[in-house]
Amino acid sequence: MPPTDRFLEIRRDLHSGELLARGGDSEAHSMLQRAGFVAVVRVHETYHRAPADLATDDESRLATDAVARLRAVGYHVDCDEGFDTDSRPASFLPLGASVAHLADRIREAATTDEVAGTLTELTAAHDGVLAALDEVLDATADFYNGLGKAADPYVAQRLRYLSDEHLHAIRTDLSYIRNQLADRHAPHPGRSTCAAEVPPTEQERSAVCACPPPPRTLPAPPPMAAGLRR
Structure with a gap:
């Protein structure tokens, strides 16, 4: 079911x-x-x-x-x-799905350069996702200003506040993080890819991999029976 x-x-x-x-x-x-x-x-x-x-x-x-x-x-x-209907319209990926795909790329990334490249799609000054979101907020504020009700200018003001303060803080911080990662040029220690290659300096040629063994996980002890507790 x-x-x-x-x-x-x-x-x-x-x-x-x-x-x-x-x-x-x-x-x-x-x-x-x-x-x-x-x-x-x-x-x-x-x-x-x-x-x-x-x-x-x-x-x-x-x-x-x-x-x-x-x-x-x-x-x-x-x-x-x-x-009730028998209609089954074709479905298409929404716009947000392409942005969510950036998260998948970051989850799969093995180096700081890969993550920096992905974050650039968010932080690019002219055509990044956050720059586009800024335009959407401004356009919606302009729309509210002309609607005619007494509260509409306040809604427009709130939208511009969100753009100027909250979104600006997100763009600034994320751009700083992106630039830091772009300068590091480092692999992620927990996401390195093992090629199963033996380095040329290895004397023991029967070895198949130079990677350290994975940490040993000890089995959890069995629960103590209630009658044995003192």
């Missing part, structure tokens, strides 16, 4: 009539958000609702689209009859 976090429900609440989606893991939550749902974070659960003031037909289309997307990648979705 699939894990429980592969199951979801998308239904109208019997009492309130709200369109709600419940269940699923973080990947499913991302898909619900891309379909148009809004996350509601509670103490004991996170569920999703339709955006406010949507027409009933628009809510039905939103729910049907979410059911199709989730089933297309293997989720088990129970839903109201009106949301």
